[in-house]
Amino acid sequence: xxxxxxxxxxxxxxxxxxxxxxxxxxxxxxxxxxxxxxxxxxxxxxxxxxxxxxxxxxxxxxxxxxxxxxxxxxxxxxxxxxxxxxxxxxxxxxxxxxxxxxxxxxxxxxxxxxxxxxxxxxxxxxxxxxxxxxxxxxxxxxxxxxxxxxxxxxxxxxxxxxxxxxxxxxxxxxxxxxxxxxxxxxxxxxxxxxxxxxxxxxxxxxxxxxxxxxxxxxxxxxxxxxxxxxxxxxxxxxxxxxxxxxxxxxxxxxxxxxxxxxxxxxxxxxxxxxxxxxxxxxxxxxxxxxxxxxxxxxxxxxxxxxxxxxxxxxxxxxxxxxxxxxxxxxxxxxxxxxxxxxxxxxxxxxxxxxxxxxxxxxxxxxxxxxxxx
Amino acid sequence: xxxxxxxxxxxxxxxxxxxxxxxxxxxxxxxxxxxxxxxxxxxxxxxxxxxxxxxxxxxxxxxxxxxxxxxxxxxxxxxxxxxxxxxxxxxxxxxxxxxxxxxxxxxxxxxxxxxxxxxxxxxxxxxxxxxxxxxxxxxxxxxxxxxxxxxxxxxxxxxxxxxxxxxxxxxxxxxxxxxxxxxxxxxxxxxxxxxxxxxxxxxxxxxxxxxxxxxxxxxxxxxxxxxxxxxxxxxxxxxxxxxxxxxxxxxxxxxxxxxxxxxxxxxxxxxxxxxxxxxxxxxxxxxxxxxxxxxxxxxxxxxxxxxxxxxxxxxxxxxxxxxxxxxxxxxxxxxxxxxxxxxxxxxxxxxxxxxxxxxxxxxxxxxxxxxxx
Numbered sequence: 122x123x124x125x126x127x128x129x130x131x132x133x134x135x136x137x138x139x140x141x142x143x144x145x146x147x148x149x150x151x152x153x154x155x156x157x158x159x160x161x162x163x164x165x166x167x168x169x170x171x172x173x174x175x176x177x178x179x180x181x182x183x184x185x186x187x188x189x190x191x192x193x194x195x196x197x198x199x200x201x202x203x204x205x206x207x208x209x210x211x212x213x214x215x216x217x218x219x220x221x222x223x224x225x226x227x228x229x230x231x232x233x234x235x236x237x238x239x240x241x242x243x244x245x246x247x248x249x250x251x252x253x254x255x256x257x258x259x260x261x262x263x264x265x266x267x268x269x270x271x272x273x274x275x276x277x278x279x280x281x282x283x284x285x286x287x288x289x290x291x292x293x294x295x296x297x298x299x300x301x302x303x304x305x306x307x308x309x310x311x312x313x314x315x316x317x318x319x320x321x322x323x324x325x326x327x328x329x330x331x332x333x334x335x336x337x338x339x340x341x342x343x344x345x346x347x348x349x350x351x352x353x354x355x356x357x358x359x360x361x362x363x364x365x366x367x368x369x370x371x372x373x374x375x376x377x378x379x380x381x382x383x384x385x386x387x388x389x390x391x392x393x394x395x396x397x398x399x400x401x402x403x404x405x406x407x408x409x410x411x412x413x414x415x416x417x418x419x420x421x422x423x424x425x426x427x428x429x430x431x432x433x434x435x436x437x438x439x440x441x442x443x444x445x446x447x448x449x450x451x452x453x454x455x456x457x458x459x460x461x462x463x464x465x466x467x468x469x470x471x472x473x474x475x476x477x478x479x480x481x482x483x484x485x486x487x488x489x490x491x492x493x494x
Numbered sequence: 495x496x497x498x499x500x501x502x503x504x505x506x507x508x509x510x511x512x513x514x515x516x517x518x519x520x521x522x523x524x525x526x527x528x529x530x531x532x533x534x535x536x537x538x539x540x541x542x543x544x545x546x547x548x549x550x551x552x553x554x555x556x557x558x559x560x561x562x563x564x565x566x567x568x569x570x571x572x573x574x575x576x577x578x579x580x581x582x583x584x585x586x587x588x589x590x591x592x593x594x595x596x597x598x599x600x601x602x603x604x605x606x607x608x609x610x611x612x613x614x615x616x617x618x619x620x621x622x623x624x625x626x627x628x629x630x631x632x633x634x635x636x637x638x639x640x641x642x643x644x645x646x647x648x649x650x651x652x653x654x655x656x657x658x659x660x661x662x663x664x665x666x667x668x669x670x671x672x673x674x675x676x677x678x679x680x681x682x683x684x685x686x687x688x689x690x691x692x693x694x695x696x697x698x699x700x701x702x703x704x705x706x707x708x709x710x711x712x713x714x715x716x717x718x719x720x721x722x723x724x725x726x727x728x729x730x731x732x733x734x735x736x737x738x739x740x741x742x743x744x745x746x747x748x749x750x751x752x753x754x755x756x757x758x759x760x761x762x763x764x765x766x767x768x769x770x771x772x773x774x775x776x777x778x779x780x781x782x783x784x785x786x787x788x789x790x791x792x793x794x795x796x797x798x799x800x801x802x803x804x805x806x807x808x809x810x811x812x813x814x815x816x817x818x819x820x821x822x823x824x825x826x827x828x829x830x831x832x833x834x835x836x837x838x839x840x841x842x843x844x845x846x847x848x849x850x851x852x853x854x855x856x857x858x859x860x861x862x863x864x865x866x867x
Contacts, residue, residue, distance in 0.1 A: 161798065178798075180797075225600040227596060310683040
């Protein structure tokens with residue numbers, strides 16, 4: 122038992138429900154949270170009547186037994202929804218209400234309903250995930266430390282680059298966003314974290330970041346005065362995210378981007394200073410947004426993976442607490458603070474991991490925000 | 495339009511259904527296949543009545559428009575299931591039958607059903623994904639080429655290692671599975687592919703591979719006669735997998751592992767030679783299994799991510815064609831061929847990517863299967 126099943130037990134008591142069921146694969150953060158390991162590529166089932174029962178394919182039984190330490194592990198042989206219903210049928214005299222996360226796969230829901238069980242959505246696991254334990258915070262810090270190494274590697278490659286004819290070169294070849302993306306990902310691998318497919322290096326010369334991220338081609342060389350966005354969101358082996366983004370310009374002519382960077386810095390400071398236990402998450406976002414507004418600027422998302430201003434993060438890049446609604450912050454809440462703005466020259470912004478502490482909030486790690494690499 | 499919506503249009507015609515709906519996030523391979531880009535970390539919706547309509551958060555609209563080239567892109571503002579229902583309500587005079595993949599999230603199903611729509615499961619997208627186009631095969635080859643580089647990097651580190659007192663050392667430090675895992679992941683990053691969290695390096699001294707994979711600690715040094723499993727399953731930027739696994743022993747005393755390796759090689763050859771268009775996938779698996787049996791050995795999964803003997807692969811590590819049931823193979827089917835056996839000294843096995851061609855099947859790439867690194 123990794124302790125997390127108490128979350129489920131409380132939800133069952135609160136809702137006066139009979140059982141909890143979830144089905145998903147290794148990408149399902151709720152399941153990863155509950156079972157404590159990255160499960161199979163195929164779907165598996167988690168069932169709780171009075172204790173957790175995990176139904177996994179044979180190859181995962183050893184891992185499940187080790188991680189779950191005494192919880193019941195059954196061999197999955199067929200659709201996980203049917204396996205879950207069999208566990209319920211074994212444990213219960215009569216069907217009742219079963220709590221399920223809202224994203225339970227439809228076929229599993231149909232299997233349960235055809236067994237006479239009523240389904241009711243629960244946010245219990247998603248809500249519990251919002252508050253990180255010390256062990257989870259350590260994992261976030263490990264991921265963020267990898268992110269910092271990647272950013273340092275990119276910055277050092279950029280600052281060592283040779284500006285010739287207005288374009289950047291390294292090792293006598295043009296320096297492209299795709300090359301820098303590889304530099305970032307190698308540094309992440311060296312740090313023992315996975316890039317998780319989230320690394321974005323784009324210059325605003327490119328129309329959209331999808332091009333740089335999804336295309337193996339090296340693309341156009343970077344110009345010395347291009348605004349360059351570098352964003353990483355690696356996962357450490359336990360699955361928790363780091364998030365770090367910076368804008369770089371090798372030769373800035375001052376002007377708009379300097380002012381934008383000052384505004385972004387100010388917004389970031391306001392975000393950290395405003396966040397505290399009991400404070401409303403949407404207020405924090407509103408204050409950081411207002412600070413950009415005082416410079417005549419509006420917030421945008423620096424990359425599609427990053428939020429405009431703030432969003433909860435953990436095993437997913439998008440999880441509770443919800444900064445778009447009135448949510449009281451609590452110690453252990455982890456969020457991405459990502460003020461960014463768009464001007465005629467492109468995007469300027471930063472993204473950092475922040476954690477709510479007992480008496481305020483703090484950024485995880487400390488990476489300069491200077492536009493100069 | 496990327497051409498894949500014809501899969502959906504045919505399924506609608508075949509089932510005499512009104513529409514197709516799916517909801518999921520970037521981890522959903524069916525959506526990735528349909529939209530052709532890696533979507534948001536949050537859920538989004540794909541709806542097809544007479545043409546595809548994609549509902550994504552604002553930050554993804556540019557990427558969606560580029561990838562979908564003329565298809566309809568709507569701004570997602572609220573639950574994707576509700577957005578999908580609104581698209582249906584706009585396009586239809588009356589509710590009808592809506593085809594959905596079996597893993598449509600439960601809440602989206604409830605939103606559709608409460609709008610009067612009947613849901614029916616379809617395997618159309620999963621089945622269509624089984625046959626890869628030339629462009630998809632190129633992506634598999636790119637991922638596999640990265641996998642080969644990783645395997646070469648690990649083998650060269652192992653063969654250069656210094657055996658002292660029965661343990662392996664490199665750069666005057668003990669060589670551990672965790673260090674080798676990092677070597678593999680750095681090589682993957684250098685090759686421009688993502689490790690996807692799938693890299694496993696384990697010696698059979700470790701109780702289960704979860705330990706090596708999920709623990710940042712460096713662990714026990716490798717012994718010179720340890721059986722070492724090295725498995726990678728990277729994704730190229732388009733999301734398609736490479737899969738490669740080998741067993742290494744630095745100083746083999748011959749005996750069991752040599753014989754096991756001969757059996758594994760023979761099974762692999764039988765698998766490739768048996769697979770062909772029209773042949774039954776489960777027969778291919780049975781023949782490769784029987785070959786192991788002729789050595790008195792039974793198949794096991796080399797790592798939990800790998801199949802016992804054979805399984806379809808693509809955007810997911812586990813997809814059609816299904817090698818556990820009677821499925822006629824077709825040109826363009828891609829599968830993992832992974833014969834492996836367990837003995838008292840541990841596991842011996844290989845895993846390779848294979849593709850069904852017009853007149854047979856072939857392995858993608860060619861990596862030696864020698865136990866000696």
